Amino acid sequence: MKLLGAGLLLLTATACAANSGAGAPAGSGPESVSSTMSVTSATAVPGTPTPGPPPSQTVGRPTQGIAPGDDVIAETQVDARALPEGYPRSLTRSLDGKTLILQAEEGGCRRVSARVGEQTAQHVVVLVAVASAPKGQMCPDYLKEITVPLALAEPLGSRTVVLRQG
Template sequence: MRTTVKLLGVGLALLTATACAANSGAGAPAGTGPGPETPTTSASVPGTTTPTLGPPPSQTVGRPTQGIAPGDDVIAETQVDARGLPEGFPRSLTRSLDGQTLILQAEEGGCRRISARVGEQAAQQVVVLVTVLSAPKGQMCPDYIKEIKIPLALAEPLGTRTVVLRQG
C-alpha cells in the first residue's frame, strides 16, 4: 500500500513538472516560443481560445511617482557647472516657477548625509556649496536610500545666471 501511494505521488509530481515545462516553453528551440509581440492563447474552456497580448496594463499610468514635482522647472544642463564636484555628489537641480528657489535633488541613506547652501550670488552666476558626509570606514550603517530635496533660497530670481556647484 505504501509503495502504491509513493508511486502515485511521484507520478503526480512528474506530471506537474511536465505540464509546467510545457507552459514555460522549456525544451523548445530558442526563438520558437511566444515573444512579447506574439499573441498567445489560453484554453480555459475546451474548444474556445482567448487571445492575450503581453502583460496586463500598468496600474500606475498617469500617476506621478518620483522625480520633478509639478510646479518645478528643470534647469538646463548648459546652465549648471558641476566640474568642481567630486564623483558621487548630487548634480540634479530644479527651480521653483518664480525662480527664487533652487532645489537640489539627491539620494541619501544609511550613514550618508547631504547638505547644501547658497554661496556667492553675482550677476553672472550663483554658487551652491554641496557637502556629503559619510560614515568612518568600518562603521555599520543601515541599508536604505531615500530621495531628498534641499531648497536653496536666492536673493533674486535665477534667470539666465549659471549655477556653479562646488564641494563645501
C-alpha cells in the same frame, strides 16, 4: 418573473457590496470603486451609457521625479566640474525662479546638505556637502530621495549655477 429577477439583482449587488467592504467610508480604498462600478453596471438601463469610475486624485501628479510647480534647469546652465564623483548634480527651480532645489539620494550613514554661496549677476554658487560614516562603522542599508531647497536673493534667470564641494 420580474420580481424574481429584481430579487436576484438585489441579492447580487448586496453580496458584492458586502464582499468589497461597502460599509467603509466612501473612497476608503479600491474596493469601493469596484463595488460602485458593479452596482452601476448591473442597474444601468440598456442603451444608455454607464459612467466610468470617478477620476483619480493622482492623475497628472508624478510620484517620482520633478514635483509639480518646479522647472528643470538646462544642463548648459549648470557647472558641476568642481564637484567630486558621486556628489548630487540634479537641480530644478521653482517657477518663480527664487528657489533652487537640489535632488539627491541619502541612505545609511550618508547625508547630503547644501547652501547658497556667492550670488552675482553672472552666477550663483551652491556649496554641496556629502557626509558619510567613518571607515568600519556599520550603517543601515536603505536609500531615500531628498530635496534640499535653496533660497536665492533674486530669481535665477539666465545666471549659471556653479556647484562646488563645501
